[in-house]
Amino acid sequence: MTPAELHHLDRQVVGWLDESRKRIRAAMAAPVCVQTKSGRNDLVTNVDKANQRFLVSRITAAYPTARIEGEEGSAAKVSTLAGRVFFVDPIDGTMNFVKQQAYFAVMIGVYEDGQPVYGAILDVMRDEVITGGPQLPLTQNGVPLPLVPDRALADGLLGVNAPMVINNRFNLGQVALASAGPRMTGSAGMEFLAIAQGQQVGYVSYLQPWDVAAGMAFGQAFGLQVTRPDGSPVDLLTPGVVVAAMPRAHAEILARLTSDTFVRR
């Protein structure tokens, strides 16, 4: 994308997210229909589905040749990363949406031939949207964000996945205790926002492609390292364990993680 195309994309996506926010908040006034997916704590609601339909329709109208990978099924399944791909999470943190009416996000990540181009994450209830990419500076609601500090692990809060940390998979429980404090929010989007805002030094979890695509893309604007536990690149065709952290903490986390055979959250 040219710089002009990238800025145009940014304005479009921010507009779509603003409309998503209004639609979601309006939908919260009525009873929400909750269904389980892979297990009792993997939820989807009518609001997730409606917002995915809305975002897919907007993306398709604006970028008819792009492919779309979305959390809630209706989007076409992506089997290669060739060309332009939009990753869409219409509500990230659906459990929080259902139980807390807070702490959930909408995420859009754009990739070209597997390379990150653009990421946008909206905290719906706080009306904070952060966007950025390798060629686009990090901004929150259009205002440039300060440099994200590159803290040591012991000096930063670390977001962690609950089952992984409780079962000490990859030694993550001990890694968490080596930080300034582990935090569990229940939303990957909220974790990436916290890192971009300098509130948290990293995040380790088992993530689907749409959970990581936006944060990994905007992370390129501020040096965020996003890899598998062995340091290899994250492949957006498959789910897996992701270590997202600022460089110093990322190196410390990788050095402390042990190999493991963890497959599924």
Add this chain to the structure above:
Amino acid sequence: MTPAELHHLDRQVVGWLDESRKRIRAAMAAPVCVQTKSGRNDLVTNVDKANQRFLVSRITAAYPTARIEGEEGSAAKVSTLAGRVFFVDPIDGTMNFVKQQAYFAVMIGVYEDGQPVYGAILDVMRDEVITGGPQLPLTQNGVPLPLVPDRALADGLLGVNAPMVINNRFNLGQVALASAGPRMTGSAGMEFLAIAQGQQVGYVSYLQPWDVAAGMAFGQAFGLQVTRPDGSPVDLLTPGVVVAAMPRAHAEILARLTSDTFVRR
């Protein structure tokens, strides 16, 4: 206290907390001086200390015969619960205050002869204050809160203490996985607010008296059960493990906790 005295106390405390909020937010504009206490993740700042001095001065002026137990030392140490005692936490979640500039609380709990009378917790950055007690309905910013649902553990989010859950003390790791999702916020005050707002079904942690006093007192307005892991009452003279949860979840948590010799967080 008579009902009139109780309402007067409520208006006073809400006023002090509002002034605390303004003072803390003003202090955040300048560099904050951070010191460690018992360990590298046990922090205190000049803002904690200044807010404790402020609250102690207000309490002493209004209730000269009351005794005060505060987190930050300057208050007189309480050795019995006879008479009227104010428990003060000037900033609960100091690590969050330092790292995140969000997710911290100010808490005041009032007890008479060891019995809860009144509790107030302020979320400083969201400007939300919840107050209540056994004889005072639960309100948020003066507006009555809806009935807190009495959910099963599997149907509610559970706040947990990080080292306890990672080390599976009392079997808490497995209890957390039996919930709809464990959450770690790093602030007892934020956890009690989430329970009062119906966002979370309970909270298990190792707490000091000033961490639990306010939430245990306002919890009496909505049936919150607050005990030690063996079901015995919480004694506000000593720190220890606290199980705070709505009745159904409280019973389920106690049934799943094992005995343990855990002493210190």
